Amino acid sequence: MQPNPTLDQLQVLVTVAETGSFSAAGRKLNRAQSVISYAIANLEEQLGMKLFERDGTREPQLTEAGRATLEDARRMVAMLQRIRSRVDGHRQGLEAEVAVSVDMTLPSPVLVRVLKAFEAQFPTVTLRLYIGSLGLILDQVIDGQADIGLGGMMSEAADVHLSRIGLYSIVPAAAPGHPLALLPKPVPLEDVREYTQLVVTDQSERTKGRDFGVFAYRTWRLTDVYTKHALMREGLGWGGLPRWLIADDLASGRLVELDLEPYGETRAPLYAMHRADRGPKPAAAWLIDEFKRRLGCFNEFEPGRMAEDEPDTTHQSAP
Structure with a gap:
């Protein structure tokens, strides 16, 4: 059975391709050029094919097989980085998944902007999104189906913590x-x-x-x-x-x-809500803050006017 390439070898391959030379890859990885050359030679031997053309003094050029292998190597390295990020996140208390229940009255342009920012901020956190209306949002938070809810408040719920995020x-x-x-x-x-x-x-x-x-x-x-x-x-x-x-x-x-x-x-006010007996974890807390910030800038009432400037009246449903 042939030995499998190591993740370190694949990382070296990606770095040489990105920097354009063995010497530049060595500087980036803080290794001697000879170590980089040895890693690539071993990788080529294991795969049974040339990955780089080394013609005279020219910088190494990827072969056709090398270009195909490079794409696979990049995917493997990216997966390794994702695993490392996920492990680091778990150590810091970051959720593996956040479930969010959103009322349909929440402006969809704001929802899209927040979720784009969320994807960039937390690439390892899976999102579960529920779209509902009225009391369903509160039910999903109380039942634990959703970590946080976003919407209007229709009835009293002593076991739910509310924070106003907009109007x-x-x-x-x-x-x-x-x-x-x-x-x-x-x-x-x-x-x-x-x-x-x-x-x-x-x-x-x-x-x-x-x-x-x-x-x-x-x-x-x-x-x-x-x-x-x-x-x-x-x-x-x-x-x-x-x-x-x-x-x-x-x-x-x-x-x-x-x-x-x-x-x-x-x-009427929009609220972020979560169960009073369990505070939001880092990604969920970030979402609450981001929705509040984005809704503050989102203006559906008057040009140039912040949503927080509107009076705090109470309205319980969309008739």
Whole structure:
């Protein structure tokens, strides 16, 4: 059985290819040039093929076989570095995985920016992401399914620690041809009640049987904000949606903001939450801080205004 190349030999191969010479690789690895040459010669002998052309005084050039082997070597070295980083992280208390439960009202542009930064900051930590709404976020945190939750607070929970990270805004809207958009403003409650309202239903038992901001006699119950958004754009009912989600629709006229007597724009705080009996570990704590920082810079209300400057009002669901 032929001996397998060692990780050290593969590291030498990668370094020679990146630096362009045996002498430069020796300086980078703090080894004598003869040691580098010996490592490459042994690797070539083990593999049974030439990896470098050494013609006269020219710098070594990778052969075709050498270029193919180099890609495999880079993958092996990267895996070794990943293992080392993961071990170092465990020694420092870093999680192997973070589970995050996110309410659909949290602005998706912020979510994407935070997760891009998270990938760069914690390359060895696996992410598990749950997207839900209303009381489901709190349930997943309390049950231990999620390490942290991000969303509005719908009910009291003594065993959950909350920290405010930003604000969101819910706006009543409808398609431009919807009757509520055509009636004289402001539309009184008796007229609002006559038209089908699209309502996101809580999938948890925490608020079962309770309605927030529901005014119409007839409702269609949905389980997610994005389906509600699509139906509203087609004129199949009216309802409240996050301003960040429908900003382009309002600007283009695909949706219009409604002027209703019983229901106006509502602004409410967003919270990060975790179980009170177990504080967040390093990666989860970093996520909370990063969401707070990014939401502070994210402006869905007024240009140039920080979200933290908005008043702290309470709103419990997206009707």
